[in-house]
Amino acid sequence: MLRFPTCFPSFRVVGEKQLPQEIIFLAWSPKRDLIALANTTGEVLLHRLASFHRVWSFPPNESTGKEVTCLAWRPDGKLLAFALADTKKIILCDVEKPESLHSFSVEAPVSCMHWTEVTVESSVLTSFYNAEDESNLLLPKLPTLPKNYNSTSKIFSEENSDEIIKLLGDVRLNILVLGGSSGFIELYAYGMFKIARVTGIAGTCIALCLSSDLKSLSVVTEVSSGGESEVSYFQLETNLLYSFLPEVTRMARKFTHISALLQYINLSLTCMCEAWEEILMQMDSRLTKFVQEKPTTTSVQDEFMHLLLWGKASAELQTLLMNQLTVKGLKKLGQSIESSYSSIQKLVISHLQSGSESLLYHLSELKGMASWKQKYEPLGLDAAGIEDAITAVGSFILKANELLQVIDSSMKNFKAFFRWLYVAMLRMTEDHVLPELNKMTQKDITFVAEFLTEHFNEAPDLYNRKGKYFNVERVGQYLKDEDDDLVSPPNTEGNQWYDFLQNSTHLKESPLLFPYYPRKSLHFVKRRMENVIDQCLQKPADVIGRSMNQAICIPLYKDARSMDCARRLLKFPFLWNNKTSNLHYLLFTILEDSVYKMCILRRHTDISQSVSNGLIGIKFGSFTSASADKVRRSSYSCLDAQFYDDETVTVILKDSMGREGRDRILVQLSLSLVYNSEDSDEYEFTGSYSTRLDEQGSIIPTRTMHFEKHWRLLESMRAQYVAGNGLRKVSCVLSSNLRHVRVFEMDIDDEWEIDESSDDEEEAGGKPVKIKEEVLSESETEAHQDAAALDPDVVIKVEKLDPELDS
Amino acid sequence: MMTNGVVHANLFGIKDWVTPYKIAVLVLLNEMGRTGEGAVSLVERRKLNQLLLPLLQGPDITLSKLYKLIEESCPQLANSVQIRIKLMAEGELKDMEQFFDDLSDSFSGTEPEVHKTSVVGLFLRHMILAYSKLSFSQVFKLYTALQQYFQNGEKKTVEDADMDREDGEKQMEKEELDVSVREEEVSCSGPLSQKQAEFFLSQQAALLKNDETKALTPASLQKELNNLLKFNPDFAEAHYLSYLNNLRVQDVFSSTHSLLHYFDRLILTGAEGKSNGEEGYGRSLRYAALNLAALHCRFGHYQQAELALQEAIRIAQESNDHVCLQHCLSWLYVLGQKRADSYVLLEHSVKKAVHFGLPYLASLGIQSLVQQRAFAGKTANKLMDALKDSDLLHWKHSLSELIDISIAQKTAIWRLYGRSTMALQQAQMLLSMNSLESLNAGVQQNNTESFAVALCHLAELHAEQGCFAAAGEVLKHLKDRFPPNSQHAQLWMLCDQKIQFDRAMNDGKFHLADSLVTGITALNGIEGVYRKAVVLQAQNQMTEAHKLLQKLLTYCQKLKNTEMVISVLLSVAELYWRSSSPTIAMPVLLEALALSKEYRLQYLASETVLNLAYAQLILGIPEQALTLLHMAIEPILADGAVLDKGRAMFLVSKCQVASAASYDPVKKAEALEAAIQNLSEAKNYFAQVDCRERIRDVAYFQARLYHALGKTQERNHCAMIFRQLHQELPAHGVPLINHL
Structure with missing residues (x-):
């Protein structure tokens, strides 16, 4: 049985804080007593309920962005997503550490987001959830990227690459819905991969809610014109997602893997580019300069050849070698070439190759899915496109392998060449040459001679293209992000396989063979691969997006407030999805007699079904007793309202008669009273949903609620906004200056409860809570003082507060 | 050296x-x-x-x-x-x-x-x-x-x-320009100088190792060597090359003779030239014995090989030569490969080799270990990791041969696990590789066993996907690169016959398949027996097939050849359900499933699931079969052979029809439509491999379904196709739809 404390107020203050920056967004963690805040500087903060202690802060920075617009928690409470308007990025951040685990860009700034967990069960899904992912068993773990690349993406920085799996969290699908201006709505599976892109909804999204049974998506948009904005409610049907849930889940997981791997490959390539140093070009530039300056007509190649065969160098070559290159410089160049090449080599083998092999593996599995046309074709998975993607990845791996060979031969060439040159230079200076250096086998000599003929050719057309005559250094050309063809493409002549392939008739056209682009750089092939993969990954998003029809549109009201709420937290109108009864709820206010009246619209998630009491208005009658004489004739305006849990709405009211600092009231409104089954028929909405609702204000059925308990006067605080968390039974109230936060524990009556859930059940059961008509002789002040006396903690806290609390 | x-x-x-x-x-x-x-x-x-x-x-x-x-x-x-x-x-x-x-x-x-x-x-x-x-x-x-x-x-x-x-002039110029060693040129000239001899020997040795076909023919090379030895009989390296040359033609006597001569000369020159003569002398003795062991091993004289090896070990132990002992250890593994515990030796060898800084030996050891583990069903990710780590070393030291082996091995492992796309990738990667060792004779690509293996896989992969013309071309290329009498020719011969066999079976030409069995048996006994049983089964000689399969099963179980065990189990199960006792087939299939899951043989696992689902369909629980199929369809469509894809889709539609029996009319019509769609898919797949017998079955089935839906025109079309095919391939009284 419910028991109520005999004294007011119902809610206990557990924390209060003045914050240095204005808060623009706040959201409770769905699982823990943590609240995430975003402030005007672009900082994201995580606070703990207990004394509102700060857990961490994610400072704004150049790369991520500075203008946080909204926040959303993953339903399991392990990840926090926030949107940045200036960089148009979405950042996923671990609750444990303030670091970006994953980020992606969107087309337009995001104004609101919502993260839903899918709760549908089916036998196929369960078997799929239980099935282990084979890729873990077959693919080796991806090695960690070097430390300095951590900042961009944390996924790959941890010791093992299972981070992707960890990031994906539970196998059960969860979907992050993003909404922005001009009807921009996108759905991201697991918060990472775009599975749908909806267009054709007018106005800027201000609230979104995807029902957890995946049957429909509620959207509230705002179309502003001339200082006023018209707010409307839409319901989009998402039946495709619902009926193909197992397929969507599988596809989304694969897609997420694939896009993460693409990112990994990209980062590996960046690492490789960094390992390649400009110093390696020194040989090219020195030689080019030499050609430009030297007066003789002999070519560089001849000069070196002569030096090799006859042991004599022209005066010009001697100056080049002795004065410009110098023995020391040669040594240094040799060392940097070796270190740089070997680190690139390592990266190619351990990172690039294994990354792209994993990618290929996942794509081949995706191909299997796509070929199952009955299941995946309606979702827009295109088998031919995926085969193209596989081919593109194959070509990329071939290219990477070619790079390995080029590095290998370059290393050998340079080593032999430098060794010979070193000895030759020592001889020129008539230094002592160590006998072990002097030894050169016939093979070495041939090697050097070949190197000279191959690499030291002057190429005037190259000079026009790149401003140099030589291309001795051959690794850099693969890593440059240019569209140009390779300066010195590898020689495939004499490769029996390619010769054979050229002359074959059937094999040449074999779809199983991966094309090889002998003249293209690694970067080029990579970009091509990315485009192809992106294309086939984009298609389902378009197809699913197109399937999401706008089923219902209800214009709600015109609002003149929108201007001053440019930076709104907002919340209003507020959408909520009741998972157990599959209902969408919408809380909004209508201006009536200069008072904002709260209205609740509810709809079934399945569009074809209807629900009783679709629209109901709430009037707040009195907060004391029924001895009406003693009560002032107050009218209450609803400032903010939010669902606390499925059965309760937390509301902040403004008492039009109240004194400054004593005019805000926090109320827990129980829905079981609003949707009282006894007289529900009297409250059916008879108007039309196609006309704007505030124009039909008078015919909206309105219930007047009287409160005796479950409310509290908010002392010395211009409370404006509220965020409630029914799971942890806490609420957070924010003042209108956006800096003053007060946290309440809402269930102090639970001290009498053995089981928390029984409370919910009883409330859900709609047990009539008798509003006792208890007479309270004095005003709320006394009541509050009573409470304060009972709770010394609060007193202390109140005393400590800034004197200029709400100014 | x-x-x-x-x-x-x-x-x-x-x-x-x-x-x-x-x-x-x-x-x-x-x-x-x-x-x-x-x-x-x-x-x-x-x-x-x-x-x-x-x-x-x-x-x-x-x-x-x-x-x-x-x-x-x-x-x-x-x-x-x-x-x-x-x-x-x-x-x-x-x-x-x-x-x-x-x-x-x-x-x-x-x-x-x-x-x-x-x-x-x-x-x-x-x-x-x-x-x-x-x-x-x-x-x-x-x-x-x-x-x-x-x-x-x-x-x-x-x-x-x-x-x-x-x-x-043209013809002449061509000839003259070619400065490389030609037979008549060499023989006409006088004695070679030291440099020239050095060059000649190293070039020929490298060719022998990397691309046998490019080297001089055995006869002319021997002539050259004899010429060389005539002027300088103490030239030890020439003896060694002669040994290698004799190995090519599998001449036991001459190769032993050359090898012994090599070490004799080596000991002689070593003893007189070096200050540490004693050391050089003992060392040569040890390696002589070791090489002798290798020689015997190559010719299959395992007993002599073991004796020689023991001798080598004894001398090496006496003189404390750990490096030599390491080599002996690896050879000990090679000799003892048949024994179950031999991998312990190998593990030991790898550890020690790393310790003594012998990367080549260590890498070879790792590769053998990976192979052994892959057959033993160890997780692939660990194996791949090991290969990747050793690859890092190979590239660092640019050990071209080991890189090739490593890639070929990856190809084989991915094939074993039934991931054809990955195997395809690895095979092509190897084929696009140029040799890392720059050879003067213009050889760009090696011609080693690795390449033969990769090409064989490529041919099989093409055949699986129905690209028979392309597969044929690959085989032709193999023939050119590895002439029938060269070392690795057996690889492609087996591959060629297997492909032909599979095609014959698909076309229903069992007599043709039967004639290929002998050839396969000559190259690979187990494979041959298995194929014989398959032919017998197809010819409805159930009893003989069963007997053969049982024998093969016990034999393979003894050998721990899991892949074959599973295949045999599947064939046995098929025998059971074809003789209308699917209940007996169930436990056999479950055993096969357990094995293939344990060893992660994806391809066999999917095959088993298909069989299981079919048995369930016969048993009258199509809903169960359908859920089971959900597991197998995606892997089959991703990596399976075209024929398997068609079979899977065919089975799915059969199950869909069977489970729709209890539905209400509207839902039933929907299910039948879906089944028809799947049947068309199956037909497309069958058409790719030109498997007319199955197309006939599909057409029959489709016609029945259209009839049930009342779509007369479509029905008649399918019936016509069936009629045409049926006239071509009469169904001999065998119930039409009783195979997978």
Whole structure:
């Protein structure tokens, strides 16, 4: 049985804080007593309920962005997503550490987001959830990227690459819905991969809610014109997602893997580019300069050849070698070439190759899915496109392998060449040459001679293209992000396989063979691969997006407030999805007699079904007793309202008669009273949903609620906004200056409860809570003082507060 | 000594000889030095410089060829060289004497033309030294040789001129340009100098290792070697090459003989030349025994091999030679491969090899271990990790051969796990690789076993996907690269016959398949027996097939050949459900499923699931079968053979129809529509491999479904297709739809 404390107020203050920056967004963690805040500087903060202690802060920075617009928690409470308007990025951040685990860009700034967990069960899904992912068993773990690349993406920085799996969290699908201006709505599976892109909804999204049974998506948009904005409610049907849930889940997981791997490959390539140093070009530039300056007509190649065969160098070559290159410089160049090449080599083998092999593996599995046309074709998975993607990845791996060979031969060439040159230079200076250096086998000599003929050719057309005559250094050309063809493409002549392939008739056209682009750089092939993969990954998003029809549109009201709420937290109108009864709820206010009246619209998630009491208005009658004489004739305006849990709405009211600092009231409104089954028929909405609702204000059925308990006067605080968390039974109230936060524990009556859930059940059961008509002789002040006396903690806290609390 | 199979002959010198050809080259060098900057144009000079190295390193060539070569670079110089040689040869002995005297002057003076340490300088000095060592009679001999050489050259030039007029130049040029070693060229010339011999031996050895077909034929190589040994019988490396050459033709006697000779010479030269003679001596003994063991092992004389190995181990232990012991250990593993616990040896060997810094041995050990583990069903990610780590080492030391093996092994592992896309990738990666060792003979790509393996996989993958023409071309390429009598030819022979067998089975030509069984059995006994059973089964000779399969099963279980065990189990199960007792098939199938899951043989696992689902369908629980199929369809569609894809889709539609029986009419019609769609898919797949028998079945089924839906026109169309195919391939009273 419910028991109520005999004294007011119902809610206990557990924390209060003045914050240095204005808060623009706040959201409770769905699982823990943590609240995430975003402030005007672009900082994201995580606070703990207990004394509102700060857990961490994610400072704004150049790369991520500075203008946080909204926040959303993953339903399991392990990840926090926030949107940045200036960089148009979405950042996923671990609750444990303030670091970006994953980020992606969107087309337009995001104004609101919502993260839903899918709760549908089916036998196929369960078997799929239980099935282990084979890729873990077959693919080796991806090695960690070097430390300095951590900042961009944390996924790959941890010791093992299972981070992707960890990031994906539970196998059960969860979907992050993003909404922005001009009807921009996108759905991201697991918060990472775009599975749908909806267009054709007018106005800027201000609230979104995807029902957890995946049957429909509620959207509230705002179309502003001339200082006023018209707010409307839409319901989009998402039946495709619902009926193909197992397929969507599988596809989304694969897609997420694939896009993460693409990112990994990209980062590996960046690492490789960094390992390649400009110093390696020194040989090219020195030689080019030499050609430009030297007066003789002999070519560089001849000069070196002569030096090799006859042991004599022209005066010009001697100056080049002795004065410009110098023995020391040669040594240094040799060392940097070796270190740089070997680190690139390592990266190619351990990172690039294994990354792209994993990618290929996942794509081949995706191909299997796509070929199952009955299941995946309606979702827009295109088998031919995926085969193209596989081919593109194959070509990329071939290219990477070619790079390995080029590095290998370059290393050998340079080593032999430098060794010979070193000895030759020592001889020129008539230094002592160590006998072990002097030894050169016939093979070495041939090697050097070949190197000279191959690499030291002057190429005037190259000079026009790149401003140099030589291309001795051959690794850099693969890593440059240019569209140009390779300066010195590898020689495939004499490769029996390619010769054979050229002359074959059937094999040449074999779809199983991966094309090889002998003249293209690694970067080029990579970009091509990315485009192809992106294309086939984009298609389902378009197809699913197109399937999401706008089923219902209800214009709600015109609002003149929108201007001053440019930076709104907002919340209003507020959408909520009741998972157990599959209902969408919408809380909004209508201006009536200069008072904002709260209205609740509810709809079934399945569009074809209807629900009783679709629209109901709430009037707040009195907060004391029924001895009406003693009560002032107050009218209450609803400032903010939010669902606390499925059965309760937390509301902040403004008492039009109240004194400054004593005019805000926090109320827990129980829905079981609003949707009282006894007289529900009297409250059916008879108007039309196609006309704007505030124009039909008078015919909206309105219930007047009287409160005796479950409310509290908010002392010395211009409370404006509220965020409630029914799971942890806490609420957070924010003042209108956006800096003053007060946290309440809402269930102090639970001290009498053995089981928390029984409370919910009883409330859900709609047990009539008798509003006792208890007479309270004095005003709320006394009541509050009573409470304060009972709770010394609060007193202390109140005393400590800034004197200029709400100014 | 051998390092990676390449003979470095320079350690034990043979004397440099002055030959007439050398004199001609010396004249050329002298001319080049004398003419200085102005006389020869830049382009000509460059060409000459490029020509010099092959001339210095290559074998002796005839004078006319030499002229030709010089003429191509610089006609003017060719002329003067010709004149000077003519003068020398037609003059007196003292002209030659004078020439060598002048030669030594080129180093003197304030501005010498040649630096004494340069390539040309070294050559000059070598020659001058060799000349001054000659006794008078030898000098005279040389002079006569020179005269002879000149006269031959003159004759040839005249002939050439004649031939030029007759045949046109193209053909000649081609021949002349080729400076590389040709049979007649080598045999016509005199003894090779040290450098030339070194060059020749290392080149041939490398070719033998990397691309047998490019090397000299066994006979001519032997002739060359004999020639070489005639002048210098103590040239140990030549004996070794002769040993390798004899191995090629599988000549036990000669190869043993050459090997023993090699070590005899090695011990002799080692004992006299080195200060640590005792050390060199013992070392050679140890390796001699080790090599002998390897030799016996190659010829399959395991007992002798073991004895030789024990000898090697004994000597190595006595002298505390850990490196040699490591080699012995790996060979011990090779010999004991048949035993179950041999991998312990290998593990030990890898650890020790790493400890003693023998990367080559260690990598080989890792690769053998990976292979062994893959068959033992260890997780692939660990194996791949190990291969990747060793790859890092291979690339670091650019061990081309090991890289190739590693990629080929990855191809095989992915195939084993039934991931055809991954295997395809690895195979192509290997094929696109050029050799990392730069070889002078213009060999870009090796021709080792790894390439044969990768190409075979490629052919099979193409055949699986129905690209038979392409597969045929790959096989033809294999035939060209690995002629039937070469070492690795057996690989493609087996592959070829397997593909043919599978095609024959698909087409229903069982007699043809039966005739291929003998060939397969000759190359791989187990495979042959299995295929025989499959043919018997297809020919409805159930009892014989069952007997054969049971025998094979016990044998393979003893050998721990899991892949084959599962295949056999599947065939046995098929026998059961074909003889209408699917309940007995169930436990067999479950055993197969458990095995294939444990060993992660994806391809066999999907196959098993198909069989299981079919058995369930027969048992009358199509809903169960359908859920089971959900597991298998995606992997099959992703990586399976086209035929399997078709079978899977066919089975799905059968199950859909069967489970729709209890539905209400609207839902039933929907299910039937879906089934028809799947059937069309299946038909497409079957058409790709031209499997008409199955297309016939699909058409029959489709016609029935259209009939049930009341779509007369479509029904008639399908019925017509069925009728046509049925006339071609009558169904011999076998119930139409009783196979997977």
